[in-house]
Amino acid sequence: xxxxxxxxxxxxxxxxxxxxxxxxxxxxxxxxxxxxxxxxxxxxxxxxxxxxxxxxxxxxxxxxxxxxxxxxxxxxxxxxxxxxxxxxxxxxxxxxxxxxxxxxxxxxxxxxxxxxxxxxxxxxxxxxxxxxxxxxxxxxxxxxxxxxxxxxxxxxxxxxxxxxxxxxxxxxxxxxxxxxxxxxxxxxxxxxxxxxxxxxxxxxxxxxxxxxxxxxx
Numbered sequence: 031x032x033x034x035x036x037x038x039x040x041x042x043x044x045x046x047x048x049x050x051x052x053x054x055x056x057x058x059x060x061x062x063x064x065x066x067x068x069x070x071x072x073x074x075x076x077x078x079x080x081x082x083x084x085x086x087x088x089x090x091x092x093x094x095x096x097x098x099x100x101x102x103x104x105x106x107x108x109x110x111x112x113x114x115x116x117x118x119x120x121x122x123x124x125x126x127x128x129x130x131x132x133x134x135x136x137x138x139x140x141x142x143x144x145x146x147x148x149x150x151x152x153x154x155x156x157x158x159x160x161x162x163x164x165x166x167x168x169x170x171x172x173x174x175x176x177x178x179x180x181x182x183x184x185x186x187x188x189x190x191x192x193x194x195x196x197x198x199x200x201x202x203x204x205x206x207x208x209x210x211x212x213x214x215x216x217x218x219x220x221x222x223x224x225x226x227x228x229x230x231x232x233x234x235x236x237x238x239x240x241x242x243x244x245x246x247x
Contacts, residue, residue: 033076036111037083045086050170051163052086056154060085063221064150070217073142077117080108081124081147090129101126124148130205135187137212149218152209157225160206161232168198175199176240202233 031039045054064082068075084104090097101122108118124144128151131137139145154160168175174197182203183194196204210226213219 033108033111033113034079034083037080037107040107041083041087049166050092051166052089052092056163057083057086059154059159060147060150063153064147067146067149067215067217068143071142071146071215073146074117074120077120077124077143078146080104080113080117081121081128081143082150084108084121084125085128085147085151087125097129098126130209131187139214145214146218149213149215149222152213153218153221153225156206156209156222157228160225161229164201164206165198168201173198176236178240199233199236202229 042054045052045057048054048056061079061082064078065075068078081104084100084107086100087107088096088100088103090099093099101124104125105118105122108121109115120141120143123140124147127138127140127144128148130152137148139148155163165175173195174180176199177197180197180200182196182200184204194204206229207226210219210222213222
């Protein structure tokens, strides 16, 4: 059994009943997208695949805001399978640094493998599936779908971003519409452009329906 198969068997149950948009199918889409990007861009396929599998293993959105917990859990799991420490540390770093941390904060990622996995995760946050996942997560958080009286805000720190109390529609402006310009690899940028355009069309249609504008195109 390969290390990726061992990790899949160890973590799959954790995500099977998730209803926030961070379910097992999300994990596998990120894995498959990361493998596709790696096939075009290069890098260590095993590190890419393991990092994609483990990128949500202890997400700060669900673990009380602890940014470094995911990397720690990923590292310990890999070492329990006698995975080489040097490679496990690479995975740990990627898992700890993959998350979006606010519109006006810098995203640190020091390896090609990390940029590939980050791109794959961001691509799953935009486009048609990204729209669906956004509303699933907003429902989980108890957010209003939309309130025109609550403006979107471009956050200056992770703490401000993590503690914001906005609407689901605001999340498009605070994060999702920013992601296409923050993709790192050529392969991801090409995919991201189409998905970004789909989101823009959705938002336009949503607001036209909200404002009862039946003649809008």
